Amino acid sequence: MKALHVITGLGVGGAEQQLRLLLRHLPADCDVVTLTNPGAVADGLTADGVRVTHLGMRGNRDVAALPRLVRLIRSGGYDLVHTHLYRACVYGRLAARLAGVRGIVATEHSLGDSQMEGRPLTRGVRALYLATERLGRSTVAVSPTVADRLRHWGVPEPRIEVVPNGIDLTRFRFDPLQRHRTRQRLGLPEHAYVVGGVGRLIAGKRFDVLVRALARLPRDHWLLLVGGGPEENVLRRLAHEAGVADRVLFTGERPCLPDGSPGPDLPSLTCAMDLLASPSPEEAFGLAIVEALAAGLPVLYASCPAVEDLPASAASGARRVTGGPDAFADAIAGVRAAGAASRTAPEAAHHYSITRSAARLMDVYAAAVRPLDVPITPGVSSA
Numbered sequence: 001m002k003a004l005h006v007i008t009g010l011g012v013g014g015a016e017q018q019l020r021l022l023l024r025h026l027p028a029d030c031d032v033v034t035l036t037n038p039g040a041v042a043d044g045l046t047a048d049g050v051r052v053t054h055l056g057m058r059g060n061r062d063v064a065a066l067p068r069l070v071r072l073i074r075s076g077g078y079d080l081v082h083t084h085l086y087r088a089c090v091y092g093r094l095a096a097r098l099a100g101v102r103g104i105v106a107t108e109h110s111l112g113d114s115q116m117e118g119r120p121l122t123r124g125v126r127a128l129y130l131a132t133e134r135l136g137r138s139t140v141a142v143s144p145t146v147a148d149r150l151r152h153w154g155v156p157e158p159r160i161e162v163v164p165n166g167i168d169l170t171r172f173r174f175d176p177l178q179r180h181r182t183r184q185r186l187g188l189p190e191h192a193y194v195v196g197g198v199g200r201l202i203a204g205k206r207f208d209v210l211v212r213a214l215a216r217l218p219r220d221h222w223l224l225l226v227g228g229g230p231e232e233n234v235l236r237r238l239a240h241e242a243g244v245a246d247r248v249l250f251t252g253e254r255p256c257l258p259d260g261s262p263g264p265d266l267p268s269l270t271c272a273m274d275l276l277a278s279p280s281p282e283e284a285f286g287l288a289i290v291e292a293l294a295a296g297l298p299v300l301y302a303s304c305p306a307v308e309d310l311p312a313s314a315a316s317g318a319r320r321v322t323g324g325p326d327a328f329a330d331a332i333a334g335v336r337a338a339g340a341a342s343r344t345a346p347e348a349a350h351h352y353s354i355t356r357s358a359a360r361l362m363d364v365y366a367a368a369v370r371p372l373d374v375p376i377t378p379g380v381s382s383a
Contacts, residue, residue, distance in 0.1 A: 166354030
C-alpha cells in the first residue's frame with residue numbers, strides 16, 4: 001500500500017512526533033506533505049528515509065495551495081491519504097477527493113471540550129470540520145474520550161475508529177546511568193528534586209501553574225520544562241517575578257547545552273526527572289504522561305484520557321489533581337514524601353505500545369481502501 005500523510009506542520013509537537021514514530025512501524029510505503037513549517041520533525045523524517053514535501057502554504061485561507069496538493073496526490077499514485085491536524089484535514093481530504101483517491105483517513109489528535117489545537121471551537125470551525133469530514137472514509141480518534149467528543153460534534157458512529165497514540169517502550173525505559181549523565185549536563189544539583197513539564201509552551205498547557213507551585217516548595221525543588229513555544233518569555237518573566245528563575249530550566253524545542261551543542265533527547269530528560277506534572281485541563285490523549293509512565297515516573301495530571309480510559313490499577317503511579325498552584329505544590333510534596341518510585345513501567349505504558357497502534361491503524365487502512373460494495377471480513381475494522 002502506498003500512503004500519503006498530510007500534516008499542518010512538522011515542528012516539535014505531540015502529533016508531529018507521533019507521526020514520525022508511527023511511520024517507523026507501519027508496513028506501508030509512506031510519503032509526507034507538510035502544509036507549513038518543515039521544522040525539526042521534518043528533519044527527523046528525512047533522516048529516517050521518508051520523503052517530505054513542503055507545500056509552502058501561507059495561511060489558513062491560502063486556497064492556491066489546494067491545486068498544488070491535488071497535483072501532488074495525483075502524481076504520487078497513492079492508494080490512501082491520511083491527514084493530521086485541523087488545517088491539513090480540511091485541505092487534505094478535499095484535495096484527495098479531487099485527485100480521485102477514495103481511501104481517505106483522518107486522525108483527530110487534539111480535540112478538547114472547548115478548543116482544538118489552541119483555537120476556540122466556534123460554529124464556523126465545527127461546520128467546516130464536519131463538511132470536510134464527510135469526504136473521508138473514517139476519522140481516527142486517539143482515545144475513547146476523543147471518540148465521544150466526535151460523536152457529540154455530529155460525526156456518525158460508524159465513521160469513528162479508535163486508534164490510541166503509541167510509544168516506544170524500549171526508548172523510554174529508565175536508565176540510572178543516563179539519569180546521572182543528563183543531570184550533570186544540565187547542571188542540576190546532585191540532590192535536586194526535579195519536577196518535569198513536557199509540551200508546547202502555550203497558554204493552554206498552564207505551565208505557569210508549575211512555576212507558581214515551585215515558589216511554594218523548598219529550594220531543593222527544580223522545574224525542567226521541555227519544549228518551546230510562544231509562552232516561553234512569559235514563563236521566564238513569571239519565574240523571575242516568583243523568585244525561582246534560578247531553579248527553572250528551559251530546554252527549548254531542540255534541547256541544547258549552553259555552548260550550543262546538542263542536548264539530551266526526551267527519554268534522557270525524562271530519566272533526569274523525579275516526577276512529571278501536567279496541569280493542562282484539556283488533553284486529547286496525554287502522550288507526555290504515558291511516556292513518563294513508561295520511564296517509571298510518578299505523574300500528576302489535570303487531564304489525561306490515556307489514563308482515565310483505563311482501570312485505575314493500570315497506572316497506580318498517576319494521580320489527578322484539581323486546582324491551581326497550591327494544589328499542585330501540595331501534590332508534589334506528597335509524592336516526594338512517599339519516597340522514590342520504582343521506575344518500572346506500569347500496565348498502562350505497555351497498553352500503548354506503538355506496535356499495537358500501528359497494527360490497529362493498518363486494519364483501518366484496509367477498510368478505507370476496500371470498495372464500498374465488498375463485504376467486510378470478520379475481525380477487520382469497518383469504515
